[in-house]
Amino acid sequence: MPDLQDDRVEYWTNYYAARPASVQIMAQRSSKYIHYITQELERRNMPTELALLPFVESAYNAKAVSSAKAAGLWQFIPSTGTHYNLTQDWWKDERRDPVQSTHAALNYLSYLHGFQDNDWHLALASYNWGEGAVKRARDRNANTGLGTDYLSLRMPKETRDYVPKLQAFENIIRNPARYGIKLPHVADQPYFEKVSNTHDIDLDVAARLAEISVEEFRELNPSFQRNVLLDEHASQILLPKHKVTAFKRNLKNYQGELSAWEGYTPAPGESLASIADKYGISLDKLKSLNGYGPKQSVALSSRTLMVPRNSGAPAGITPNDIMAPAINTAAPAMLASNDNVARASATSPARVSAPAPSPALNNRPVMASASAVSVDPLADIIYSRSNNAGLTAGVRAVPVAASSTAVSAAASRSAVYKRPAVEVAVKATAKPAVRTASLTKPAPKADAKKKVSVHKVAKGDTLYSLAKRYNTSVQDLKALNNMSNTALKPGVSLRIPGAGSRG
Known part of the structure; x- marks a missing residue:
């Protein structure tokens, strides 16, 4: 992809360079997914710089959800996700699946590239603004004798900044030392492996069998909307590659129940009350567990219910006990890069007011040369194989420096912007190391006063x-x-x- 030469690139490069803690956090998040995405881009002969697009879209947070209901690394809205065959139901939302959403996003970008006369900058503008909107803008310019390239078009400020933001991340990751940024070491090898699931299994049990934390399991499998995976859904789970052998061994040797829940497919017209009675659970609890309203009395035969595996439901279960954790949409946004726009050509253009650059940034160096030598492995994953073999020279691993720098709020948005950005909560302090969960949980201490x-x-x-x-x-x-x-x-x-x- 050709570099974009524009003043907005300098602005956004300075903007991100002034926020090294945020860039480090996003780069650390990317470490689980970026190798896979880059491989898929190479396989399709697409520019590997596109592996940086989730930095702009979601801050590389696979669980990110915007108030406009755009979700996942690539921020698909429901309608576009459906068009690209991403399942969205009560059990699963594949817009958050790192593998399925990547296939869908690259299919979409490939289509947009062809639709916009093989121009990647226009394809990216279409991904943000809508293919129809970009086409109409090009036609207007053509009819008046003006240029039809990205920089010549009149477009919303959100879209005007979209490609410059991507170029800014490219500049920084290509040569982070130039901007005073240290990035995490990201190994140039697959992080995860797909494993077929042939059991009803609770997510926390699957995590323990894989000897990883539940948090890491959810980061790799954010599409699952419930705390149990059903065999009948024929799901694949993603596990760290180095943990797959342990998972299979532990699963084979596991003697306990894999899940406290099982699936039940209602017959047409079957009442919820009769199902609740059959499984020894209160009607209200059955409804709350399965997302039914208080006035609904008949089960949907098209949707599998979650019911207790043994007679009687565990006491005190609430919907939160069996729901995946909600995404925090109220915390300050990480960066102004998290501007997620519904990709429909019929929608009104979104507008964003960009923050003014700090005066202290005016003398910072910008726009790394295309021939600059990489000093970070993350750049090598993206550039070394298909773009520029010379960038692999002098590579060294640079660890992430723990930082307590608070992350600044996102750019203010004008009142006419109808689709607010994803709000991503970021802790200001360094994250403690995750302890590997054991296969057996220690018992909490009983109250000494109880008989x-x-x-x-x-x-x-x-x-x-x-x-x-x-x-x-x-x-x-x-x-x-x-x-x-x-x-x-x-x-x-x-x-x-x-x-x-x-x-």
């Missing part, structure tokens, strides 16, 4: 029935007995908190 008795499990006993009998909760029973699932074996002795048996 403890013992119950010998009989056939037909469930944690739910015992919790009711002894006037306690399923959670307390599991905690006191160091249980990671709800399965009970007859003859086993359970410790019971308190002595409040109801007989």
Whole structure:
């Protein structure tokens, strides 16, 4: 892709260079996905600089969601996601899937490139503003004898800044030392591997079997909207490549239940009340678990319900217990790069008021030369193979420096901007190292003041029935007995908190 020569490139290069902590955080996020994206671009013979586009779109946050309902690394709105065959239902939103959304985004960009006469700058403008809007702007200029290239068109400020932002990230990542920025070491090898799921399995169990944190599992698999994966959905999960062997070994040797939940496909016209009765769960709880309103009485036969695997639901379950964590859309935005625009040609142009550059930036060096030598591995992933082999010379790994620099707020937006940017929360302090989860959870310490008795499990006993009998909760029973699932074996002795048996 040719470099864009424009004053806005200098402005945005200065803007990001003045915010090194934010660039470091985004680069660190990219480390899980950017190798895969670059490989896909090379396979399609597309410019590998496009692997930097999620910096502009989502700050490389796969869980990012805008108030306009654009989601994922590539910020697809629902309608465009549907057009590119990204599943969006109660169980899954593939707009957030790093693999599926990347395929869709590259298909879309490839189409836009052809539609706009093989001009990548116009293709990117179309991705931001809409192909129809860019085509009409080109036609207007052509009819009046004006140029039809990116810089010649009249377009919303959001779109005018879009390619310069991408070029600014390219300048910085191509030669970060020139701008006083240290980037994380990103290995030039795949980070994740796809693994087929053939079990009903809770997300936290899958994470423990893979010996990773639940947080990392969700970062790689942000498309799953529930805390359980069903075998019937034939899902693939993404795991760190170096953890796949451990996951398969641990899964094979695992003796407990993989999930506290299972799927139930309702018959046409089947009532929610009868299903609740069948699974020993209250009607209200069944509705809240499965996203039904209080007035709905008939189950949707087209949608699998989530029901407890054993009779009776775990006590105290709330919708938050089985929902993926909500994305924070109220925190200050990371950078003004997070301007996500609905890609529909019929929509009104979005407008953004860019922040004024700091006076201290006026003398900063800008626009790295195309022949500059890379000093960071992240650049080598993007440039070394298909763009410029000379950039691999003198490569060295540069670790991320922990920073307590607060991230500045995004650029203010004018009142006519109908599609606010993604709001991405960023902690000002360095993130502590994640401890690998063990396969067995340590039991919380029981309250010393509580009286403890013992119950010998009989056939037909469930944690739910015992919790009711002894006037306690399923959670307390599991905690006191160091249980990671709800399965009970007859003859086993359970410790019971308190002595409040109801007989």
